[in-house]
Amino acid sequence: MPTHHEAQIGKGWVGAGAVFCREEGCPGWPRKVNLPFVNAARRSSLTQDLLLPSLLFAALGGMTWAVRGCSGYGAAAGCLFAGVTWGAAWWFLAHDPTGPQSRRYASGWIILAVAMGVSISGSRGWMQWPSFFDGHLQTNTGKGEFLPIPRAYGFVWLFVAGVPWAGIGACLLAWCASGQALRARDWGLRLACAFGVAFLARLLFDQLPDVFLPLHKTLAAQYADLQTNPNLRRLINDNRSAIMHLGFYLGCLLYEAFRRDWKNVTLIVSVGLVNGIGWAALQNWSWAKNFWPGANFNFWRCWESSGGISIGVAYGLAYFLVNRRRAEPERAAREVPAGNASPNLERFGLYLGLLLGLGLSIRSGLKGWANIYLGNESFWSAVLWKVIGPLLILGFAAAALRIRARPLPAGFQGDGFPHAYRLIWLVLITQNLLAQLVTGPWSSWNEVVFSIYYLLLFAISAVIIHHCHCLKSPELRLQS
DSSP states (O other): OOOTGGGGTTTSEEETTEEEEOOTTSTTSSEEEEHHHHHHHHHHHHIIIIIHHHHHHHHHHHHHHHHHTSTTOOHHHHHHHHHHHHHHHHHHHHOOTTSSOSSSSOOTTHHHHHHHHHHHHTTSOOTTSGGGGGTEEEEEGGGTEEEEOOTHHHHHHHHHHHHHHHHHHHHHHHTTOOSSOOOHHHHHHHHHHHHHHHHHHHHHHHHOHHHHSTTTTTTHHHHHOTTTOHHHHHHHHHHHHHHHHHHHHHHHHHHHHHTTOHHHHHHHHHHHHHHHHHHHHHGGGTTHHHHSTTOOSOHHHHHHHHHHHHHHHHHHHHHHHHOSOOSOHHHHHHSOOHHHHSHHHHHHHHHHHHHHHHHHHHHHHHHHHHHHHTOOHHHHHHHHHHHHHHHHHHHHHHHHHHHHHSOOOTTOOSOSOTTHHHHHHHHHHHHHHHHHHTSOOTTSHHHHHHHHHHHHHHHHHHHHHHHHHHHTSHHHHHHO
């Protein structure tokens, strides 16, 4: 844990091989701090706050985003699978078991926020853009009909899609920040900005088709005949949804800029831009078939895994930029942690996020397994709803009763989640078991390769989780 002296870099006196802390009130002021010690502290911060979070989020993204498109998942359900995993990992890394939270984004609501944000993004499609990288604008895939289009459109639309696909989760995560509490009218204005700009984006899309639909001016006749060109109907729907989601993202960003919450602005911008650039650069792995000609491999799942890694890196960078431990205790004391103000509500929010995210992920995973090995996915989907649905309701009720039976006092400054380490392992093991269930059958070498790949990513995630847990032990923190 950074000491007070480590926080004074840039504020102290720099001499030959030493830094002199000059802040009055510092224990032992004035005091000389050796530069080798300071440099070691900086390296430790880069490791603990940038390298490890980025590696963890990327490893989780590589697995969850590849599973996102597998049997039983897809669309919002698949994105929920990834979102709850990222949200739980962020919360666990940020959670401080020693008492008042030392990081700005550490609320138990983060799990639900990221899960829902990423899931909302998954409610739209993206299958009409990959062919742009081959210079094809698909008009009727069933008949093999397409028109030529510049490859640049592929980069543009994957960027437009990638920004809010990761960024909406960051927007909702920003809403969980500790700091000045918002009044009801402030929340109303925040939501009005988000949905208002999304609505404005929809209006602009409808009024300016030449701007938002590729080659609309030159292909107006084809766009007007959607029955003959069904892929253009899908393209219109996908582009419209992408622009509306981008509008929601920009509306959230606008509100945070208006209230000058620069931490939230940095969080939202960094996640969106990094992933937008990452997705555009990956090009849906359209280059793979030329790089490995004749290879019989599932390059599409490679793209999806890489897309998840891109999102993970974006969240890892954002974690470093906005969620490092607050060095000055007095600054943290002036802020009102969102969770500690209502510890019981925060506990319910965490359990709600875990139950909803894991419960629906388990249903989707079991449905996917049944579809692979038993067939008749629709039948098993209905059966699983009859089982998982009531269990979720019972789980919500049990969580509420537990909190009511063992309430924490308002303003509680202790650890509201003493079993955080168990909870993150619950998420990690559950999601990886589900990944193995829907990766098959093992008679297919492509599936075996991805199954082994997921095990490797699980090992990386497990080591980082255990390492970060050990660093949170009181003994190690006293030594740091």
